[in-house]
Every structure is written in C-alpha cells, then in structure tokens.
Amino acid sequence: MNEITSEITEFLTAVLRKPVGPDDDYFELGLADSLFALELVTFVEGRFDLTVEVEDLDLESFRTANRITRFVQRKTGAPEFTETQ
C-alpha cells in the first residue's frame, strides 16, 4: 500500500473505530459527521503540510483514502502511485 494511503487508512481506522480500506466510502456508509470532517481535514493539512482551500472542498476528493492520497499528491506535487485495493 502506498505510504500516504497507509497513513490515511490508519488515521481513519482510529477515528472511526473500525477497519477502513483504501476504497471504503465512509460518507456513503454514514460514518461521517462534521466533527469527523474537521478532524480529517485537520489531519491531512497537518500531516502532509498543505492547506485545504475553499476551492479544494470537493467531497469527491475526500470520500476514500485512495482519493485523499491523489489529492495530497496533487497539492504537494508528490509522484503518482498505483491505486491500492
């Protein structure tokens, strides 16, 4: 698993208190509320040293760990990766 994805799934699993895979859509599963969203965005900003701007607030970029990974790579210019299953 990509290192970024791995860190994100680890975070998600801890916060949501259940195993979260790279393609699990925790919004679709009804696991997300605004406090979770705040924790998630704060984690992504802090861990990957980036700022989530208003124009970045597309839910599609944050639905799964794999999507967040792509978002982080776009924002930080990190190299592309092969999506993990």
Added chain:
Amino acid sequence: MTPQVAENGAFPVAVRSAGWCLPERSVPVSELPELASLGESERRTCLALGVESVRADEGMSSADLGERAAREALDRAGASARDLGALIVVESRAPETLLSSEATRLQHLLGADRAVTFSVGGLGCVSITPALLAARGLMCADRDLGDVLVVHGSKPAAAGRYRHPVTVNGDGGQALLLSRRGPVRLLDIVQETNGAHWDLFHVKYRDRPADQWREECKDPSTYAFSLAMESRGRLSALLSGLMERNGIEQADIRGHLSQNLSMAGFTFTEESLGIEIMPVCRENLQQYGHLGPNDVFHNLYTAIERKELQEGDRAVLINVSPVAAWSVLLVEIGPQEPTT
C-alpha cells in the same frame, strides 16, 4: 442625544430591552412522538445531540410567540408600541396562511400603527442578521426614527421537531427593542452567504398533508463535509476581519456565543476557530433545543442575567445556517440600568 458614528463607520445601535416567550410545557426529547417512526441510526443520532427537552405549545402560533415576546420587551422598557419607528418581523419557517402578512398582523395586534413594518428572512437561523442590518439602515437613514422592534416566533416548519442529523427544534418567541442607546451595544454586524446550498435542507409541502411534512437534508455528505469545512473557513475569516476592522484582538473578547444545534456542533465551532463557546449555550441547548434566529441573543441575555458578561465586556455572536449563511456580531455590554 445626537447619534454618533462609531470609529469603524458603523452607526451605534443598541438593544434597549429584550423579551422572550418560552412556553411552559417542556417535552423530553426521548418522548417526542416522531422517535417511533425513525430508523435506528436516526434515532440514535437524535438522542445523542445533547438536547434533553424542548418547550412546545401546539396551541401557540409563531405570531402568538412573537406577540408575547414583543409585549414583554416593550413592557421592560416602559415603551409604547405606538411610538415605534419600525417593526421588523423575522419571517416564520412556515406561515399559517399564504398571501397574508404576519408582519402587519403583529403590527395590528401590538398597535404599532406608525411603525414602518415589514418582514425579512430567507437565511434560516442567520435571519436575525438581516433584521439587524435593516434596523441599523433605517436608523442611519432617519435620525428622527423611533425605536425599532425586531420580532421572531420560532416553531418548526414540519410536523416533527427533529431535523436529521442536525438538531431538535423548540418553540420560543423573541423581541429586541433597538434604540440609539441601551445596555447592549451592537458594535458591528457582518454577514456572508453562498447560494450554492440554497436548498440543502427543505420541507416539501405542496403535494402532501401537513402531518407528512419533514425537514429533509438533500445530501447529508455535503452537509457533513462541504458545508462544515466551508463554515470553518468562512467563520475564521469573518472573525479575524471583525477583529481587524474594530481594532481589537481575541483577548479583548470576553466570550463567544453561537446558535444552539448540538453538543457536537459547539465542539466543531470551538475546534474550527480555536475559541471556547460560553457554557450557557450548551445549557440552553439542553433545556430549549434550537430556537432558530433567537438562539444567539437568548444565550447572550442568559449570560448577562447570570453576570457571566458584565459592563464593559465584549462578546461575539456566531451564527451559521444550513442554507449557507454565516454571520458574526460584535456586542458590548453597557451599564444594566433601567432604560425607561
């Protein structure tokens, strides 16, 4: 007294007196009739909001709640409705009849015959802000205008009181008598909106009987993520802008108060903005639930009554609406002297 324009260009508007009508009947949330029809997940969410009870009186309309609050505010100031310069009604969530005017109904009931009368709204619980902006505008435009009464009767639009996954609505009326001078000065009023979320929450009513009206969220994920994160950014910018243009810092603010939606909602605001919401907000949420546009001033006056805010203190009132409206108000507590 000749009105003076404040240093930041804002015209000084103050709350001369305030009144509320909170029905005596208290209904525990655990006994709300709609709980039986909710799914397990929704039921669990409702009971975890932190609202223990709401005031409810099915025999009182929004207009009734507003009228009683208005009379109390006028009585407290020893003022007469006949002398009002304007009456601004924050529209109810669901008027009793269409085409008629709740604003002029209240004008008639109160005998505010000479008051410039109209209603404002469209911004959910932030709708108190356009009412204050309108009042300030009228007072700026006409320095001879009498006091302005801002009134709202809060009742849920739908048959049920639970708005999944946000809050539980209670009943309550509020009236603010605005004047050139008074014990609570409105130093600054700021508001922003984003029309992209105009119908994120709605109640469909045209094709169904009233007992089937439901407050529905069109997209819970958008509410939980996009609107929440936009609120973090918007409120943070509004708050820092408010400080800057009034030449003050966070340390100059004695307390922050917000609207009452849920315990998690308070935590979200606190963590988003790096502030503490005054405890009175959580206590009012527990007892009264969400009172729409009335929450922030109800919280403010509860804090003043308990002397948690005193003369010279400044407070910021924070309001967010699911129609994507945000506002921050800067108030200063003056001497709590009789204003008659």
